[in-house]
Each structure stands twice: as structure tokens, then as C-alpha cells.
Amino acid sequence: MRKLSFSMATCEAMAEEMALDDKIFVMGEDLARQGGIFGQFKGLPEKFPGRVIDTPISETFIIGGGVGAALAGARPVVDMHFADFIGVCMDEIFNQMAKVRYMFGGQAKVPLVLRAPDGMTIQGAAQHSQAVEAWFCHIPGIQVVAPSNPEDAKAVLKAAIRSDNPVIYFENKILYKETAMVPEIADEVPYTIGKAKVRREGKDVTIVSYSIGMKNALGAAERLAKEGIEAEVIDLISLSPWDKEAVLTSVKKTHRLCIAHEAVKQGGFGAEIAATVAEEAIEYLDAPILRYGAPFCPIPFAPTLEKMVRVFPEDLVKGIKGMFE
Amino acid sequence: MKVSKEQALKFYETMCLIREFETSVKHDFLNGEIPGFVHLYIGEEAVATGICAALDDTDYIESTHRGHGHCIAKGADIDRMMAEIFGKKTGLCKGKGGSMHIADFSVGMLGANGVVGGGYNLAAGAALANKMILKNDRVSVVFFGDGASNRGTFHEAANVSSAWKLPTIFVNEMNQWASTTPYETTTAVKDISDRAKGYHMPAVIADGKNVFEVYAAAVEAVERARAGEGPTFIECKTFRVEGHFVGDPELYRTREYVKENAALNDPLTWFDRTMTRKNGYIDGVIEPQELEAVRAAAKEKIVKAKEFAMSSEYPDPDQYTADLYL
Numbered sequence: 001m002r003k004l005s006f007s008m009a010t011c012e013a014m015a016e017e018m019a020l021d022d023k024i025f026v027m028g029e030d031l032a033r034q035g036g037i038f039g040q041f042k043g044l045p046e047k048f049p050g051r052v053i054d055t056p057i058s059e060t061f062i063i064g065g066g067v068g069a070a071l072a073g074a075r076p077v078v079d080m081h082f083a084d085f086i087g088v089c090m091d092e093i094f095n096q097m098a099k100v101r102y103m104f105g106g107q108a109k110v111p112l113v114l115r116a117p118d119g120m121t122i123q124g125a126a127q128h129s130q131a132v133e134a135w136f137c138h139i140p141g142i143q144v145v146a147p148s149n150p151e152d153a154k155a156v157l158k159a160a161i162r163s164d165n166p167v168i169y170f171e172n173k174i175l176y177k178e179t180a181m182v183p184e185i186a187d188e189v190p191y192t193i194g195k196a197k198v199r200r201e202g203k204d205v206t207i208v209s210y211s212i213g214m215k216n217a218l219g220a221a222e223r224l225a226k227e228g229i230e231a232e233v234i235d236l237i238s239l240s241p242w243d244k245e246a247v248l249t250s251v252k253k254t255h256r257l258c259i260a261h262e263a264v265k266q267g268g269f270g271a272e273i274a275a276t277v278a279e280e281a282i283e284y285l286d287a288p289i290l291r292y293g294a295p296f297c298p299i300p301f302a303p304t305l306e307k308m309v310r311v312f313p314e315d316l317v318k319g320i321k322g323m324f325e
Numbered sequence: 326m327k328v329s330k331e332q333a334l335k336f337y338e339t340m341c342l343i344r345e346f347e348t349s350v351k352h353d354f355l356n357g358e359i360p361g362f363v364h365l366y367i368g369e370e371a372v373a374t375g376i377c378a379a380l381d382d383t384d385y386i387e388s389t390h391r392g393h394g395h396c397i398a399k400g401a402d403i404d405r406m407m408a409e410i411f412g413k414k415t416g417l418c419k420g421k422g423g424s425m426h427i428a429d430f431s432v433g434m435l436g437a438n439g440v441v442g443g444g445y446n447l448a449a450g451a452a453l454a455n456k457m458i459l460k461n462d463r464v465s466v467v468f469f470g471d472g473a474s475n476r477g478t479f480h481e482a483a484n485v486s487s488a489w490k491l492p493t494i495f496v497n498e499m500n501q502w503a504s505t506t507p508y509e510t511t512t513a514v515k516d517i518s519d520r521a522k523g524y525h526m527p528a529v530i531a532d533g534k535n536v537f538e539v540y541a542a543a544v545e546a547v548e549r550a551r552a553g554e555g556p557t558f559i560e561c562k563t564f565r566v567e568g569h570f571v572g573d574p575e576l577y578r579t580r581e582y583v584k585e586n587a588a589l590n591d592p593l594t595w596f597d598r599t600m601t602r603k604n605g606y607i608d609g610v611i612e613p614q615e616l617e618a619v620r621a622a623a624k625e626k627i628v629k630a631k632e633f634a635m636s637s638e639y640p641d642p643d644q645y646t647a648d649l650y651l
Binding site: 051055105 | 385387416417418419420421422426428429430431435436438439440443445446447448449450451452453454455457458459463465477478481482484485488647648649650651
């Protein structure tokens with residue numbers, strides 16, 4: 001165990017996997033000379049010459065080329081620079097990457113990882129700060145993961161690279177600098193895509209989140225504990241597939257559910273969780289489901305405005321306390 | 326370029342198989358036996374045939390929504406192709422793809438693409454993987470029409486292919502129609518291959534009814550690609566004889582126009598006429614009865630393919646989520 005940043009944990013996952021399989025390569029913008037704009041590819045170009053490729057600013061090639069490379073038998077990891085740019089290559093994602101295996105009757109496999117740095121940076125504003133994970137959870141044929149800490153960053157990325165399915169790996173830009181103890185695990189992959197983790201056990205309310213949203217969830221849980229409310233906190237980690245059983249089991253125990261994410265609330269992934277619990281466990285609920293996300297608004301630039309679209313732990317604390325009144 | 330008589334007959338066989346396949350599909354679609362939409366390759370047979378004859382089984386092609394010809398020319402199993410188009414479980418894609426999403430990976434046919442211009446980047450990516458990561462000499466061909474040449478994806482794939490000298494071959498089927506829109510009303514260049522200059526990519530124009538000319542262009546492009554010298558743009562001047570899809574009322578062009586251009590550009594009548602006389606493509610001639618025998622055999626194969634498709638079953642309903650994830 002050593003202390004590593006989220007960013008370095010992803011580098012370590014890449015390096016370990018690339019050393020094990022020479023069919024793995026990386027391509028994207030600004031990787032070979034810069035190590036990625038957030039340092040999340042640092043050291044790899046030197047360790048693996050010829051296998052870290054700087055592309056032109058051609059997002060349809062980055063994804064479409066990744067799909068083609070996977071069909072030819074390679075195992076590409078491609079980088080989207082900022083998740084906000086993903087719309088440029090949406091066809092390559094939802095009509096090619098997601099569909100080729102299914103529509104060709106299983107003749108193909110697409111072992112591709114799309115790394116997508118997402119979420120609000122300090123005033124990145126409308127086109128550099130978005131959390132777009134929900135769009136991709138609506139597309140059968142791809143998997144979507146969004147780890148919340150350095151240890152998971154490494155384990156989940158290794159699992160994504162070893163998966164023979166296409167995986168979109170959302171990595172939050174603020175989390176990159178987060179540090180924590182990360183085990184050296186080289187050959188093992190201590191994570192299975194689709195599994196959630198209970199970060200904190202509690203009996204009074206279930207808080208479900210993922211990625212940077214876990215900061216609000218755990219922060220709120222700590223404050224609630226001081227007031228005598230024991231929250232159980234679930235980190236989904238994987239959004240498609242998502243661990244429905246983990247959430248239902250917890251809700252059946254706590255009888256209350258709060259969901260929080262950074263993404264826009266309308267049509268956000270929280271809606272899927274809320275709807276599922278309403279469909280399958282409504283009789284267990286002692287209070288209406290609470291759901292937090294950004295208001296229906298692009299991310300503004302000025303700090304006074306940007307603050308208005310963020311979710312804070314206080315929001316969750318206030319709402320959850322209200323459930324007990 | 327001269328070829329052996331056997332090779333010429335092989336070309337003819339492939340072209341006849343495509344023509345008979347498409348004729349049969351058209352008939353069965355209009356009869357209501359084939360569901361979905363089908364887009365026919367009639368009139369363009371020499372393009373797929375000439376190009377794929379220059380490839381090995383391990384080379385790749387990316388095809389289009391008008392892809393039956395590419396599939397046959399690359400060597401796909403015709404019975405299983407027909408079954409796929411009928412939506413049967415014995416189809417190449419187990420009935421999950423249909424006409425617009427047909428593929429046979431066992432012969433390097435990486436799939437038709439229902440999205441116009443969707444294949445360029447896949448082909449360039451396969452070329453990149455083969456050259457830079459897997460270190461083999463396989464080449465990737467992407468077929469595309471004049472309509473698809475106006476997609477931005479062409480630019481991205483052409484640029485990287487040329488910048489990195491990838492073994493990608495861009496085969497433009499200049500059939501003069503983008504669905505209902507004549508190419509000249511939306512496109513400034515007369516020859517789509519003019520665009521290759523902007524990528525420092527060698528380009529050649531081939532007469533799309535002349536299978537020998539297409540083949541010669543492909544052989545040269547494949548040699549260049551395998552030698553590490555990068556991509557080639559091959560523009561094949563051809564003509565889309567049928568409507569955009571079977572059942573298209575073709576309100577945008579006259580029957581006379583179609584008849585005249587079909588006759589001028591037909592690869593089979595050109596082949597018949599050219600091969601039965603002294604010509605520059607083979608030593609000697611091919612007798613009319615030899616050609617007739619090839620046509621009859623092709624017809625027979627397609628009749629059998631249809632029987633196979635008709636006698637096959639639809640997929641079991643519980644298979645609808647099979648092959649989604651590994």
C-alpha cells in the first residue's frame with residue numbers, strides 16, 4: 001500500500017495492464033508529450049514506446065478508430081480529453097462501439113475503454129464542466145463506470161481494460177488530485193463491473209451516489225451521525241450495469257432513500273434509481289425519495305453563478321433531516 | 326493488366342453471383358418475403374469484385390448499407406447471407422443484423438454499416454492496429470459512395486491514414502446518386518478523388534464497369550499499403566441502376582435516363598462483349614457458352630441459397646439479448 005493520487009492510480013493500472021498484454025495501446029490528444037492534460041497518462045509513453053499515440057483533433061477517429069482497432073484484435077484505451085467533447089463522436093459510440101457485437105450476432109468483440117474526464121472543474125463553464133454519464137446508461141451494448149477514489153480508480157480501470165465489452169470510464173477532474181492508500185495488485189483485478197460498495201453502514205437512511213458525488217454522500221453522513229441519524233452510504237461505482245440488489249437491500253433495511261449526483265437532475269441517473277426503488281420496494285419506504293442533482297441549467301462561468309448549480313452536503317443533510325420530521 | 330482466363334472467369338462468376346443474388350432479393354422483397362429495407366448493388370458488381378479479388382481473406386473490408394456485393398465478393402457464405410437477409414437464425418448474424426448490418430468476420434468482412442460514412446474510421450482503426458500494434462501486413466478497405474464522401478468522418482480517417490501511412494484503401498463507388506439527390510447538386514468537385522490531393526494521398530480513377538481496371542487499381546493500392554507506403558484513393562465511376570431502396574418510386578429521375586445509363590455502365594454486358602472478342606485483358610477469348618455456363622451455375626447457387634433461407638427457422642425469441650455482452 002502506498003499513497004497515490006487518483007490520477008497516478010489510473011497510470012499504475014494502465015502500466016500494469018500494458019505490461020501484461022502488448023495488444024493494449026492508448027490513443028488520444030496530447031498524451032505522448034504531455035502525459036494527458038490531467039497527468040493521467042504520465043510515464044506511459046516512456047515505458048511503452050509506440051503504444052501511446054497522439055492523435056490529431058479528430059474525435060470521430062479516436063472512437064471509430066478505437067472500434068476498428070478492437071475489431072482487428074487490439075485492445076485500445078482511448079482518451080476523450082474532456083467528456084464534454086464526446087458529442088462530436090456520438091455516432092461512433094452509440095451506433096458503432098455499442099452495436100457491432102450485437103448486430104453482427106456475436107462475431108465481433110470490442111474490448112475498448114473510453115476514458116472520459118468529466119465534471120465541474122473550477123469554472124470550466126458550459127462546455128468543459130459537464131457530467132454526462134446518464135446519456136450512456138441509456139445505450140445497450142456499453143458499460144459505464146465512475147469510480148470515486150484512488151483505490152477504485154485503479155481496480156475499476158484494470159477491470160475495464162480486461163473486459164471484452166466496451167466500457168466508458170468517467171474520471172472526475174476534481175478527483176484526479178485526491179490521494180489515498182492504493183494496494184499494489186499487478187495481476188489481480190479486485191473489482192467486478194456492476195458491483196456497488198457499501199462505504200458506510202447505517203440503519204436510518206440509504207444515500208446512493210458515485211464519482212465525486214460520494215464526497216457529498218459521505219460528508220452528509222458524517223454530519224447526520226452527529227445528530228443521531230445513521231446513514232448507509234452506497235457507492236455505485238458502475239452505472240451500467242448497476243447494482244440494483246445492493247440498493248434494494250439497503251432500502252429495505254433503512255426505509256429511506258436519498259440519491260445525489262453532480263449531473264443535471266432531470267433525466268439524471270438518479271431518476272433510474274428512484275424509479276426502480278418505487279417499482280420494486282415502494283412498500284418499504286417511510287418517506288418520499290429524495291433526489292439531488294444540478295438544476296436544469298448549463299454550467300455558468302462566474303463563481304456566484306456556478307455555486308448555484310452545485311450540490312452541497314448541507315443540501316443532503318437538510319433534506320434527510322426533513323425525512324424524520 | 327493481363328490476367329489468366331481462369332481469373333477472368335472467376336471475376337465473372339462473382340459478378341454473376343452478385344447480380345443473381347440481388348435480382349432474387351428484389352423479387353422476394355417485392356413479394357413481401359423479405360422484411361426491412363434492402364439496397365441493391367445491381368450495376369456496381371465490377372467494383373466489389375475487382376477490389377476484393379486483390380485482397381486476402383485476412384484483409385479487412387468495411388462495407389455500406391448497399392453491401393451485399395461487397396459481402397459476396399469478399400467470399401461470405403451465400404446461403405448464410407441469404408438467411409440473414411430473411412432474418413433467419415442460420416444467418417451470418419443469427420438474424421440480428423439483416424441486410425444493412427451484415428458481416429462475415431471469418432472472411433474479413435467487418436460489416437455493412439447502416440450509418441452512411443460510418444465505416445471510414447473503423448477501417449482506419451483496423452489499419453492502425455494491424456500496422457502499429459499487431460505488426461502484420463493486413464490491409465483495410467473502406468467502400469463508400471459519392472454521398473458518403475461528404476461526411477466529415479472521411480476527413481478524419483483520410484488525414485490519419487495518410488499522416489501515419491496506414492494500410493487503408495478508400496474505394497469510392499461514384500454511382501452518381503446520394504439516395505434521391507444527384508451528386509452534382511451538392512458537390513463542387515466533378516471527381517471525388519480530387520480530394521485525395523488534400524491528404525497527399527495517391528488517387529486513381531477506374532472505370533467501374535471494367536473489372537480488370539478496378540482490379541489493377543486495387544492490386545497497386547494493396548502493394549503500396551503492404552509496403553508501408555500508405556493509403557490510396559480509388560474512385561470507381563459507376564451507376565446505381567436501381568432506386569435507393571427496393572420499392573423506391575424514383576420520382577427524381579426518368580426511366581429513360583436510368584435505362585440509358587444502366588446500359589452504358591453495365592459491367593456484365595461489357596464483360597460479355599469484351600471477352601468474346603480479342604481483347605487486352607486475357608490471352609484468347611471466352612466463348613459465349615462458357616459465359617452462359619457460369620451464369621447458369623450462379624443462378625443455381627442463388628436458388629439454393631433462397632431454399633436454405635426459406636427452410637431455416639427464425640431465431641428463438643429468447644435469443645433477443647444473446648450476444649449483447651460478453
